[in-house]
Amino acid sequence: MPGLLLQPAWTLSFCAATAAAGAVAMLILLTAGDPVAAKGEEEVLLLRQDSLLRFGPWYLALALFWILQLAVSCQAVVVAGAAAHWYFDRGRCPRWGAPCASVWRLVRYHLGSVVLGSLLEALARMLRLACRLAGRRCRRQGKAACCLCACACRMLRRAQVPQQERLDTARRASALCLLSWAAAARGYGLCRAAREAWQLLSRNALRVATVNCVGDFVLLLAKGAVVAGTVLVGHRLIQDKSGQLSWGEWAPLCTAGLGALLVAHCFLSVYEMTLDTIFICFCRQCEDAQRGGAPAMPPALAAFVEKSGEVAPPTSRQ
Incomplete structure (x- = not known):
């Protein structure tokens, strides 16, 4: 998409x-x-x-x-x-x-x-x-x-x-x-959907935290990599002109780093929101599968969460 x-x-x-x-x-x-x-x-x-x-x-x-x-x-x-x-x-x-x-x-x-x-x-x-x-x-x-x-x-x-x-x-x-x-x-509506979502997250707190912590850590590393790359490139570009800057080279580097962090946060928030939504849908599908419904989760996602020990194998749900 x-x-x-x-x-x-x-x-x-x-x-x-x-x-x-x-x-x-x-x-x-x-x-x-x-x-x-x-x-x-x-x-x-x-x-x-x-x-x-x-x-x-x-x-x-x-x-x-x-x-x-x-x-x-x-x-x-x-x-x-x-x-x-x-x-x-x-x-x-x-x-x-x-x-x-x-x-x-x-x-x-x-x-x-x-x-x-x-x-x-x-x-x-x-x-x-x-x-x-x-x-x-x-x-x-x-x-x-x-x-x-x-x-x-x-x-x-x-x-x-x-x-x-x-x-x-x-x-x-x-x-x-x-x-x-x-x-x-x-x-x-808003109130009923919020109540159902809160109950869903409460029932599956450990299951969501198993993979959500890993995703947040990876996104944090991605933001840090973007900021570090921007600061390093900026330092390389202005190192020959550092004597001409009235405030030194750290003022433009800090400004560029803050701007890079803002842009990286805006774009990587799409991945963060997508990750949260997919795992909420995953928890909903796990509950539907326990009631006898047909699971619609990807096999790779189910296998990855099953390895964490928080989700039972698919054969035990039937």
Whole structure:
């Protein structure tokens, strides 16, 4: 499915354009206001902002978080839907058919669920940011009421961490797999698909972790190789011009390394999402096989997991 490799390029371009537009809009909001002459000998004009302009940057930040998270979630759903479609219908779907069908199912069936999930995650991130800023301001003042407010904000931030992890897991499991080909066929909603995906992962935690850890380690090595190769090539190109650089050679090398890490993460996330989706589908097929259904897993995948000792041989399931 070569069409999946185009998804990170579209997502990265959209996120870059959105971030640039958001930065321009933020500058406009921060420098807007009614000019008011300040009292003093010199003529100084100050910008007085009303309540709408004071809270405008927060609204804009929430909208930016929402739009960026929506773009990433749409990419994840498209990739997982195409992977699940290939898993259940491999041999019958063309190379470009699965990504196109996944985009169509996203727009027709799951766009509302993705919008709701991205909005909840954006609200959670904004609430954590507001609690962090409020805690810092309260600790600086040193009053008793402010200390209590800071403690409450810290407890709220700690309580949101497992909830956000559950939301990420539900989004990756339900909106990435069960809200894909199988969920579309059954007509599941966001809550039911998330509940079923969470139960599926809980029942097969060891089975998924057996191969998922290896996949994550390989992807981490791939990201490190991309960053190391970029830094080495950049060092070779600028080693003769290091004396002409005002900040030395490490500033452009660090910038190039961060850019390479971002690009590698965007493109390798396709493989990570595909790997997670395939193993969730694999666990679903294992449960169907135990109930007497026909397994649709590849023989090589079943043999590899059987060697780990977590999956029984196919003869014992019948």
